[in-house]
Amino acid sequence: MIKLFISSLCPDCPAALDYVKKHGIKVQIIDITSSMKALKFYLKYRDRHPYFKSIKREGKVGVPLFMIDNGRRFYTLEEFSRL
Structure with missing residues (x-):
């Protein structure tokens, strides 16, 4: 199962939601x-994982975030769409 972490306050999250809807991708x-x-x-996950080091350094929250059960994660829609 793919988890999609979003924030209703995030300006980038609607594009991620539209992408999964358009492509029929089932996400939690x-x-x-x-x-x-x-x-x-x-925040517990983000603050403990080295993947987010540069994201935090840039002052970003790190959403939208696609996380696949196998531990792979994709911070940008461009990364995720290359799957």
């Missing part, structure tokens, strides 16, 4: 701004 959508539980889960 997790809006990190919908609850403290979702936000804490995401």
Whole structure:
């Protein structure tokens, strides 16, 4: 299962949502701004994983984020669409 971490406040997230809808890709959508539980889960993951080092350095939150069960993650729609 693919998880798509988004924020309802993110200007880049609608494009990711449109992409999965247009291509019929089944994803579990997790809006990190919908609850403290979702936000804490995401921040704990993000703050411990080296993948996000440059993203945090740029002052970005790191959403939208596509995460595949096998641990692969894609911060940009361009990365994900190359699958």
